[in-house]
Amino acid sequence: xxxxxxxxxxxQQNQIANFTKMIGHPARVxxxxxISQNEDSNCNNLVKAIGLAQPTISQHLAEIRKTGLLKQxxxxxxxxxxxxxxxxxxxxxxxxxxxxxxxxxxSNTVSSLK
Amino acid sequence: xxxxxxxxxxxQQNQIANFTKMIGHPARVxxxxxISQNEDSNCNNLVKAIGLAQPTISQHLAEIRKTGLLKQxxxxxxxxxxxxxxxxxxxxxxxxxxxxxxxxxxSNTVSSLK
DNA sequence: TTATTTAATTGTGATATTGCAATATCACGT
DNA sequence: ACGTGATATTGCAATATCACAATTAAATAA
Numbered sequence: 001x002x003x004x005x006x007x008x009x010x011x012q013q014n015q016i017a018n019f020t021k022m023i024g025h026p027a028r029v030x031x032x033x034x035i036s037q038n039e040d041s042n043c044n045n046l047v048k049a050i051g052l053a054q055p056t057i058s059q060h061l062a063e064i065r066k067t068g069l070l071k072q073x074x075x076x077x078x079x080x081x082x083x084x085x086x087x088x089x090x091x092x093x094x095x096x097x098x099x100x101x102x103x104x105x106x107s108n109t110v111s112s113l114k
Numbered sequence: 115x116x117x118x119x120x121x122x123x124x125x126q127q128n129q130i131a132n133f134t135k136m137i138g139h140p141a142r143v144x145x146x147x148x149i150s151q152n153e154d155s156n157c158n159n160l161v162k163a164i165g166l167a168q169p170t171i172s173q174h175l176a177e178i179r180k181t182g183l184l185k186q187x188x189x190x191x192x193x194x195x196x197x198x199x200x201x202x203x204x205x206x207x208x209x210x211x212x213x214x215x216x217x218x219x220x221s222n223t224v225s226s227l228k
Numbered sequence: 229t230t231a232t233t234t235a236a237t238t239g240t241g242a243t244a245t246t247g248c249a250a251t252a253t254c255a256c257g258t
Numbered sequence: 259a260c261g262t263g264a265t266a267t268t269g270c271a272a273t274a275t276c277a278c279a280a281t282t283a284a285a286t287a288a
Contacts, residue, residue, distance in 0.1 A: 001277040002243030008165050009140035013147075021138030025246085026123035026131040029212070033127075036219035043265055051122050056247050058266055063245095077255050077264060083220050092213040098143070099206040105150035106197050115247040116273030139276085157235050170277050172236055177275095191234060191285045230288080237282070245274065252267070258260080 016098050019091045022067045027052060027060050032069070032083070041081045067091070130212050133205045136181045141166060141174050146183070146197070155195045181205070 006014050023029060030050055035041040046057045061081065064070055068087045073080045120128050137143060144164055149155040160171050175195065178184055182201045187194045 002241070002275075004139065004141075004244090004276065005166065006140060009144055013140040013143045016143050017138050017140040020134040023209075023212075024131050024135030024138045025118065026120060026127040027118075027246090029127045029130050030123055032216060033219075036216045037223065039223050044263090052119065052246095053248050054265075055249080055267080059246080062266085074255095077257095077262095079265065082223075083216065085217065085220055088213065088217060088220070092210075092217075095137075095209060095213075096206075098137075099202070099209075102146060102150045102197065103199065103202060103206075105147075106199055106202070109151065109153050109196075116245075116271070118246065118274090141276090158233090166276095167278050168235070169237080169279080173276080176236085188285095191232095191287095193235065232285100232287070234285085235283090237280105239280085240278090241276105243274100243276075246272085248270090250268085250270105253265085255262100255264085257262080 012094075016094055019067060019094060022064060022069070025060070025063075027056070028064055031057070031060055031064065035070070035081050036083050039080070039082075042078050126208075130208055133181060133208060136178060136183070139174070139177075141170070142178055145171070145174055145178065149184070149195050150197050153194070153196075156192050 009017075023032070027050060031046055034046060034049055038045070043054060043057055043061065046061075047054050050057065052060075061070070069084055069091065071082045071084045073082065123131075137146070141164060145160055148160060148163055152159070157168060157171055157175065160175075161168050164171065166174075175184070183198055183205065185196045185198045187196065
């Protein structure tokens with residue numbers, strides 16, 4: 001087939017998958033880190049800092065933008081990116097919740113082993 | 115090209131990407147949740163519970179296994195899966211650390227804005 | 229030995245992702 | 259108007275992922 005059968009999963013499972021998939025490429029991890037550390041985060045600076053071609057960086061930025069994690073500020077002819085901290089928090093909580101619940105479930109099923 | 119240029123990123127960035135990519139599909143989120151909740155987690159039960167074909171589930175299990183998140187127990191002709199809690203913790207810490215550092219960096223760059 | 233059950237593997241088609249060159253767009257400066 | 263710089267978009271080739279049918283392998287049951 002080739003496409004993900006999203007409809008057989010619930011909203012939350014799809015949301016967790018969307019966020020983690022967005023982070024799931026080292027270039028995007030690196031881009032998020034760079035933007036959080038540098039105020040002058042525009043496309044060009046990311047290209048220089050990371051070492052991928054401009055269209056590639058632009059594409060990864062679009063991927064991250066889709067989830068709402070980025071804010072844009074136009075200053076003259078430059079477009080600066082920054083982290084949408086509310087969305088970052090939402091993302092963090094969702095994923096952390098997934099881990100916490102999984103851990104709790106593990107402990108419960110193990111303890112029920114008599 | 116078609117392949118990820120992992121070599122231009124550092125160990126930690128690749129690790130974060132590997133873990134999040136592994137979680138980044140709703141079927142795998144669902145599989146991890148099911149295994150953490152049910153002791154009788156073998157391939158067949160996952161097939162019934164999730165509604166994807168047996169080879170598809172088996173493939174997703176292999177994907178999760180690659181990261182070390184699963185333990186296997188053979189009981190008769192059945193193969194039961196459970197969560198490797200140490201690895202789950204490692205994964206959780208790595209990702210949480212990524213979020214914490216990103217948030218701290220955001221606060222610092224914002225406060226330095228004059 | 230001969231089914232049967234369980235799960236991995238193989239092969240295949242469809243779709244998605246990764247990366248980049250070329251191009252387009254848009255704003256600014258001259 | 260014209261050139262320049264910054265970034266998005268388009269088009270393309272290579273690779274990866276998703277899903278499943280068919281097959282295989284291994285253990286158990288008859």
